[in-house]
Amino acid sequence: MKFFDKVIGDPMNRVDGKLKVTGAARYSAEYQLPNLSYGVVVSSTIAKGRIRSIDSRAALRAPGVIAVISHENAIKVPGWADNEHPTEPPTGGRPLRAFYNNRVYSNGQPIAIVVADTYERARHAAMLVKAEYEEEKHETNFEKNKGKAVVPAVVKKNPKSGLADYERGKADAYKTASVRLEAEYVHPSEVHNPMELQAITAYWEADDKLIVYDKVQGTKPTQQAFANEWKIPVQNVRVISEFVGGAFGNGLHNWPHETAAIIAAKMVKRPVKVMLTREQMFFMVGYRPYTWQKIGIGADKDGRLTGIYHEAIGQTSSYEEFTESTLQQSKMMYTSPNIGTKYRLLPLDVSTPIWMRGPGEATGAFALESAIDELAFALNIDPVQLRLMNHTDTDPEKNLPWSTKYLKECIQVGAEKIGWSKRSLKPGGVRSGEWLVGYGMGVGTFGAHRGAAAVRAKLLANGSVVFQSAVTDIGPGTGTAMVQIASEHLGISPEKITFQLGNSDFPQAPNQGGSATVATVGSAVVATCQAMKERLLEMAPSADKRFANLKLEDVTFDKAHLSITRSPSVKVAYTELLKKQNLTELDVLQDSKPSQEASKYSRYSFSVHFAEVHVHPMTGQVRVKKVVSCADAGTIVNKKTAANQMIGGVTGGIGMALQEDAVMDHRFGRYVTKDLADYHVPVHADVPPVEVYFVDKPDYIVDPMGTKGLGEIAIIGVAPAITNAIFNATGKRIRELPVTPDKLI
Amino acid sequence: MIQFQYTRATAAKAALDAISRDKTAMFIAGGTNLVDLMKRGIVSPERLIDISRLPLTDITTEGKSLKIGSLALNSTVAENKTVQQKQPLLVQALNAGASAQIRNMATVGGNMLQRTRCHYFYDTALPCNKREPGSGCGALEGFNRMHAIFGFSEKCIAVHPSDMSVALVALDATVVVDGPKGQRRIPFIDFHRLPGDRPEIDTNLLPGELILGVEIPDNRFAKNVHYLKVRDRASYAFALVSVAAALQIEKKVIRDARLALGGVAHKPWRLSEAERALVGKPVSESTFREVAQLAMKGAKGFKYNEYKLKLTPNAIIQALKVASKLV
Amino acid sequence: MSKINSRDQQSGESKSDSRRDFLKQSAVLTGAVLTPSIALKAAEAQWDEKLAEALEKIPLKLEVNGVSKSLMVEPRVTLLDLLREQLNLTGTKKGCDYGQCGACTVHVNGTRVLSCLTLAVMQDGRKVTTIEGLAEGDQLHPMQEAFLKHDGFQCGYCTPGQIMSAIACIREGHADSEEEIREYMSGNICRCGAYPNIVNAIVEVKKGGKKV
Missing domain, CATH: 3.10.20.30 (Beta-grasp domain)
Known part of the structure; x- marks a missing residue:
């Protein structure tokens, strides 16, 4: 098996890189529209109850204030049905409707928006808005209410849902294994906290025509959502998200501040810009839910797994059900004749969670990969060996062959590169000066998804090609990868290709999420290139008759020329064909969707992360010294951006393992760690050199490029690699994240 | 942030005059804490008197002490060769604080006067006696992981966030101020207050007073100092516990010692008794363990900060070990 | 632009209330620029917003x-x-x-x-x-070039701050080792996690020896 070397240097720079390093890239709050006004959202200060009154007099008197909008005076959004609230949670529920009525469902919920002519005036006036509440008793404490967890409504509706209770063999078989353990794991709420604050600039061009510059992960889904809300034709909504300053999942849902801005823009009849504060990012744009897990695991004395039982309860809001695939990895990662899973939800008086990078799989992998490590220790078997011994060669859940799986190779390379041989089986066996040294590993997997999308390409007379897709790029380098795919499939150098994205006027693309963008949109790029090539070949005889009656496979498309493969001297430039046909451009639109063939296989990406961690025994400080990550993600389109994405996932995993913790004071149902000083994410000093290795094997079952997703597996398995390394260093098994210094002294 | 008047002072006298005329006024220098607090509506001065251009930035040695102007920037002090040579503990503490950008803005005087980072102080929707006297202490029964184990009161268990001040209190600094009562000198150890019944008052600076600078007497600690800051990430975070340790060692025996803690009290916490206990003792881990236990006398933990009862002595031992080059 | 709030119009609030409020917020009026009596007249004449705007700047x-x-x-x-x-x-x-991210x-x-x-x-x-002032025409600053080459960003949102900080980090003399760079760049958070690439970019520019 060949692996790429540590990725450095050469691969193509980002096509939008220059815009980003010069400050020219425009994000959602950076469009200076004429007559722009500023909206500042006022948030509730109670967790549950009713707003008795909103006193906006002082705010309205403040200089520059144009409007104070709340449920008391907001126009009704026509698309919202007239029922007050879902009767008994959880019902699947519905998203919070801004200013719909006087109900408060969570602390920090938007209750008003102040619009003024400058930002400073809006911010000041927002502080003058006073609300009086009729407070009701709230429940936000997960641990206290754990017993009230319920079966998700989606499972009640569809008992075959992947979230339904699962049993293969006997769920509790682990209890009779010769070596067995049971453990509980707690994952706190984590907040995406992209560097760009959630922002929207909304403008009604006409009574029924809306433009929004919005920080979202999908322009088309957002367009549809707002068209539904306002009961206007879809094409009357334009969503522009040319640059998205990170999102990690929180742009996969439309949030109340967006509708608040749109309501405000409609009422004040001018563009309204809203940028949330960093605190508001904790209260109204989703988060990774607090999750409790229990694992029972057992093996025979030689280390063959005989049973895994994995149970999870995730938090959700009282009004909307959020579910994720926390238990998926336990169903298919290891050979065990007996597997059981059970997933429940706990609705609380909090805002709705949303997928956060690696989503439930990352949460679940923390528990599963910790338990595997605990079992290896109990068995006195090297955790690498234990995983290799119980490796699955086919998918035991679906009873299907893997489309591709090179996890074993990843594990072998990773172990070598981290220096696994230096690891002591016994904790505390290695030291570096005063510091205890530990090594740990964690495996990750995520479905290699592909959806449907369409892409337009326009070949222009000057030989350049403009591609268009509504897809967004939240940071992975989508535009760059698409240019590279287009370049390869159209035979045109990347400099000649522009990939326009982030605009709902462009052809259909789903949300950027679930590690599916390259497979989905890239496949559409390939299909469009194919269609373009067919058109060019049709036109080719007009330039040279020898192209007549040829098939695509007889022709080579390279360096912006068609040539006959068997007689390469017969060739014609693409632009020549446009000229011959008197065309100023050649416009091709093609869609693409997954093949039926793919459903005969189980399709997953795989990763393994190895960490070397130093722990100071006196102060409990942890320093991650080195991370090696290996990914089986099919074809890597751009090794530079792909490696960066992996490093980013590792960084997120360091945060998950060691730092991130959105703490709520349940007396108030309000977060107390709610800015970047109190809610820690990794800084430069926390992140060591990260070595990234990719398996060099395409998976053509997933898509024509052979890619499998990368964004999620970059983080899934990182946190347990670090906590397992901490155990190896100290002998301390911390099952409640994050592992801060106080837990290690 | 309310609209406020802005006045730029060009001389200390003018600044003092301006503030004496307006009870709603505040000085602003680096702004790194005040602007933040104003944005969140935690303080709302109606007038800001900009003192950032007053000529109080000099770093000089005079006789046996080092004088640092109150408006010297944190980074300027940390990069100053004389300070590096004579007071390396101060340099270490300064560099442990905030970020490079903030140290380029924050002044020595402002660093001393920064407000607590208590979550409840920072959220106007939650009770806090320091922000709103009489509203209650949110942290007492709340999330108090960052909070005090020494010197707190029922009214307030917040901690002072400055690193620099921990070094200054250890180094016997003196704060020089000017104001309605004329110039006066406040020993650093008396500069910050304990919360008692008036947690809204952080320091013994009187209304209308301006900090001119700090003076640090000469010492023989340059060789054996260490500022240890234990925090939740490797940089750019407030201390869980920090220790400023300075030793004068001759022939493996401690001749003099200074020890102070950060992140454990409403003020930088000087450990005078522990210092005395160190004098005359041999440099050894067992000496440090004894002293660390002594230092913890009177400490009391709350629900979420019990760990500080263990982390603090550990950090003291570790800081002393590094300062004495045992490790 | 008329204000939208029907409650306020019904509240029949007196002019003196609104004047007091104006006085309180327009802090400039307590200063020497205008005597209060002039300001009061201005408020009564409902010049408040325009006046306030002029006076507060x-x-x-x-x-x-x-x-x-x-x-x-x-x-x-x-x-x-x-x-x-x-x-x-x-x-x-x-x-x-709030000074907690460096962007x-x-x-x-x-x-x-x-x-x-x-x-x-x-x-x-x-x-x-x-960041807009770094490049000379089409010629990028060496640090911008290095960020491109080493892919020192993903979403690009923290990037301007990282680059401005990186240049200063070298100028201040705090880029002598990777460890020192990491410490002195810790005030710039990158949530995408491009840190190692950023460090590589700074190392390269530092080694290149060009004045930054």
């Missing part, structure tokens, strides 16, 4: 990316908001607004500072350099 001269600007700004306007909202220099980013880093007189914690009026007479 004070002159400010700045040199931004080599261009001299004579502005009138409210003292509460931060340098960050001035750049982004009034000068259309949106390359400087707002990531937290708003700019140079004032050549020193890196956080523009979100800087009141614009306090920088009167100074030179401000933002």
Whole structure:
């Protein structure tokens, strides 16, 4: 098996890189529209109850204030049905409707928006808005209410849902294994906290025509959502998200501040810009839910797994059900004749969670990969060996062959590169000066998804090609990868290709999420290139008759020329064909969707992360010294951006393992760690050199490029690699994240 | 942030005059804490008197002490060769604080006067006696992981966030101020207050007073100092516990010692008794363990900060070990 | 633009209330610029908003990316908001607004500072350099080139702050080792996690020895 070397240097720079390093890239709050006004959202200060009154007099008197909008005076959004609230949670529920009525469902919920002519005036006036509440008793404490967890409504509706209770063999078989353990794991709420604050600039061009510059992960889904809300034709909504300053999942849902801005823009009849504060990012744009897990695991004395039982309860809001695939990895990662899973939800008086990078799989992998490590220790078997011994060669859940799986190779390379041989089986066996040294590993997997999308390409007379897709790029380098795919499939150098994205006027693309963008949109790029090539070949005889009656496979498309493969001297430039046909451009639109063939296989990406961690025994400080990550993600389109994405996932995993913790004071149902000083994410000093290795094997079952997703597996398995390394260093098994210094002294 | 008047002072006298005329006024220098607090509506001065251009930035040695102007920037002090040579503990503490950008803005005087980072102080929707006297202490029964184990009161268990001040209190600094009562000198150890019944008052600076600078007497600690800051990430975070340790060692025996803690009290916490206990003792881990236990006398933990009862002595031992080059 | 709030119109609130409020907020009126009696008249004549706007702004001269600007700004306007909202220099980013992320880093007189914690009026007479002021025409600054080459970013939102900080880090003499770079760059958070690539970019520029 060949692996790429540590990725450095050469691969193509980002096509939008220059815009980003010069400050020219425009994000959602950076469009200076004429007559722009500023909206500042006022948030509730109670967790549950009713707003008795909103006193906006002082705010309205403040200089520059144009409007104070709340449920008391907001126009009704026509698309919202007239029922007050879902009767008994959880019902699947519905998203919070801004200013719909006087109900408060969570602390920090938007209750008003102040619009003024400058930002400073809006911010000041927002502080003058006073609300009086009729407070009701709230429940936000997960641990206290754990017993009230319920079966998700989606499972009640569809008992075959992947979230339904699962049993293969006997769920509790682990209890009779010769070596067995049971453990509980707690994952706190984590907040995406992209560097760009959630922002929207909304403008009604006409009574029924809306433009929004919005920080979202999908322009088309957002367009549809707002068209539904306002009961206007879809094409009357334009969503522009040319640059998205990170999102990690929180742009996969439309949030109340967006509708608040749109309501405000409609009422004040001018563009309204809203940028949330960093605190508001904790209260109204989703988060990774607090999750409790229990694992029972057992093996025979030689280390063959005989049973895994994995149970999870995730938090959700009282009004909307959020579910994720926390238990998926336990169903298919290891050979065990007996597997059981059970997933429940706990609705609380909090805002709705949303997928956060690696989503439930990352949460679940923390528990599963910790338990595997605990079992290896109990068995006195090297955790690498234990995983290799119980490796699955086919998918035991679906009873299907893997489309591709090179996890074993990843594990072998990773172990070598981290220096696994230096690891002591016994904790505390290695030291570096005063510091205890530990090594740990964690495996990750995520479905290699592909959806449907369409892409337009326009070949222009000057030989350049403009591609268009509504897809967004939240940071992975989508535009760059698409240019590279287009370049390869159209035979045109990347400099000649522009990939326009982030605009709902462009052809259909789903949300950027679930590690599916390259497979989905890239496949559409390939299909469009194919269609373009067919058109060019049709036109080719007009330039040279020898192209007549040829098939695509007889022709080579390279360096912006068609040539006959068997007689390469017969060739014609693409632009020549446009000229011959008197065309100023050649416009091709093609869609693409997954093949039926793919459903005969189980399709997953795989990763393994190895960490070397130093722990100071006196102060409990942890320093991650080195991370090696290996990914089986099919074809890597751009090794530079792909490696960066992996490093980013590792960084997120360091945060998950060691730092991130959105703490709520349940007396108030309000977060107390709610800015970047109190809610820690990794800084430069926390992140060591990260070595990234990719398996060099395409998976053509997933898509024509052979890619499998990368964004999620970059983080899934990182946190347990670090906590397992901490155990190896100290002998301390911390099952409640994050592992801060106080837990290690 | 309310609209406020802005006045730029060009001389200390003018600044003092301006503030004496307006009870709603505040000085602003680096702004790194005040602007933040104003944005969140935690303080709302109606007038800001900009003192950032007053000529109080000099770093000089005079006789046996080092004088640092109150408006010297944190980074300027940390990069100053004389300070590096004579007071390396101060340099270490300064560099442990905030970020490079903030140290380029924050002044020595402002660093001393920064407000607590208590979550409840920072959220106007939650009770806090320091922000709103009489509203209650949110942290007492709340999330108090960052909070005090020494010197707190029922009214307030917040901690002072400055690193620099921990070094200054250890180094016997003196704060020089000017104001309605004329110039006066406040020993650093008396500069910050304990919360008692008036947690809204952080320091013994009187209304209308301006900090001119700090003076640090000469010492023989340059060789054996260490500022240890234990925090939740490797940089750019407030201390869980920090220790400023300075030793004068001759022939493996401690001749003099200074020890102070950060992140454990409403003020930088000087450990005078522990210092005395160190004098005359041999440099050894067992000496440090004894002293660390002594230092913890009177400490009391709350629900979420019990760990500080263990982390603090550990950090003291570790800081002393590094300062004495045992490790 | 009429104000939208039916409750307020019904509340029949007296003019004196509104005047008091105006006086309280328009802090400038307690100063020497206008006597209160003039202000009261202004308020009664319902000039309040226009007057307030005129009175609350004070002159400010700045040199931004080599261009001299004579502005009138409210003292509460931060340098960050001035750049982004009034000068259309949106390359400087707002990531937290509280001095906790570094996205708003700019140079004032050549020193890196956080523009979100800087009141614009306090920088009167100074030179401000933002990300937009680094390149010379099409010629990128070496640090911008290095960020491109080493892929020192993903979403790009923290990037301007990282680059401004990185240049200062070298100028300050704190880029002598990777460890030192990591420490002195820790005030710039990158949530995408491109840190190792950023460090590589800085190492390369430092080694290149060009004046930055």
